Amino acid sequence: MSTTSQKKASDTEFTTLLEGIIDSAYRTAFHLAGNREDAEELVQEASLAAYKAFNRFERGTNFKAWFLTILRNRFISDYRKKKRAPAVVELDDMSDHQIWSSVAESMNTSESADPAHFIVDRLDAEQISTALAELPDDFREVCTLYFTQDLLYQEISDILEIPIGTVRSRIHRGRRLLQQRLWRLAEDRGLLAG
Amino acid sequence: MSDKDCYSCEEALKRLDDFVDRELNHDEIEEVRTHLKACRGCSEHFSFEERIVEEVRAKLVRLDIPNDLRDKVFARLNLSP
Numbered sequence: 001m002s003t004t005s006q007k008k009a010s011d012t013e014f015t016t017l018l019e020g021i022i023d024s025a026y027r028t029a030f031h032l033a034g035n036r037e038d039a040e041e042l043v044q045e046a047s048l049a050a051y052k053a054f055n056r057f058e059r060g061t062n063f064k065a066w067f068l069t070i071l072r073n074r075f076i077s078d079y080r081k082k083k084r085a086p087a088v089v090e091l092d093d094m095s096d097h098q099i100w101s102s103v104a105e106s107m108n109t110s111e112s113a114d115p116a117h118f119i120v121d122r123l124d125a126e127q128i129s130t131a132l133a134e135l136p137d138d139f140r141e142v143c144t145l146y147f148t149q150d151l152l153y154q155e156i157s158d159i160l161e162i163p164i165g166t167v168r169s170r171i172h173r174g175r176r177l178l179q180q181r182l183w184r185l186a187e188d189r190g191l192l193a194g
Numbered sequence: 195m196s197d198k199d200c201y202s203c204e205e206a207l208k209r210l211d212d213f214v215d216r217e218l219n220h221d222e223i224e225e226v227r228t229h230l231k232a233c234r235g236c237s238e239h240f241s242f243e244e245r246i247v248e249e250v251r252a253k254l255v256r257l258d259i260p261n262d263l264r265d266k267v268f269a270r271l272n273l274s275p
Contacts, residue, residue, distance in 0.1 A: 014273075015274070026263060027255065047267045116245030132254075148254055168217070
């Protein structure tokens with residue numbers, strides 16, 4: 001195959017792979033960067049970096065995870081510093097059982113069939129995005145990947161280059177903090193009894 | 195498995211997060227499921243935790259993607275989508 005044909009084949013392959021993950025990558029970029037303009041720019045820059053590095057991508061491995069690693073590294077180098085610090089939301093250190101007990105006590109019979117759906121369905125996507133953005137940086141990055149992508153702990157560990165035990169503990173704690181925040185929002189909106 | 199080998203509520207709840215994230219091994223999953231079949235309280239709690247993750251993910255996935263995102267990305271790469 002000539003060099004031109006090889007390049008064309010490689011470009012086609014890259015285009016196909018990128019097409020398959022671009023929406024999902026944008027969602028992660030949005031929750032990392034916090035606004036649409038930076039998210040678009042971040043996806044464009046990550047795509048360019050991925051295109052230039054495509055000869056180093058190991059065929060048959062997870063392209064999305066590889067791309068998200070590049071995207072996250074671009075975020076760290078170009079955007080994290082300029083992103084305004086999220087409001088630090090002080091939350092009580094509630095255990096998962098305390099949160100669940102509070103939910104169970106506050107739901108009436110008709111609501112209690114699916115309390116998670118009852119609460120989250122009545123909150124705006126923007127409120128949930130904001131709650132995610134208000135997590136401390138380390139938790140927010142892990143939880144952004146966790147909630148916007150269907151990744152295993154190991155895949156998140158590879159993307160963020162942190163130990164899998166750290167991923168696990170940050171997801172568990174971050175999830176708890178997010179639940180507390182959503183719970184507080186539900187209370188403020190009068191969704192919960194008492 | 196004898197009754198005394200079944201998980202207690204405490205043992206099941208210790209594995210709640212890993213169960214939700216599919217990070218338990220097969221035997222642990224089965225033992226948690228056995229406990230959940232017998233314990234309504236834990237069953238409802240586990241269900242709540244799983245549903246919260248599903249609901250939040252579903253909400254976040256509804257984020258509007260800019261109509262011209264692909265055009266901008268592929269123009270930047272000088273490629274056709």
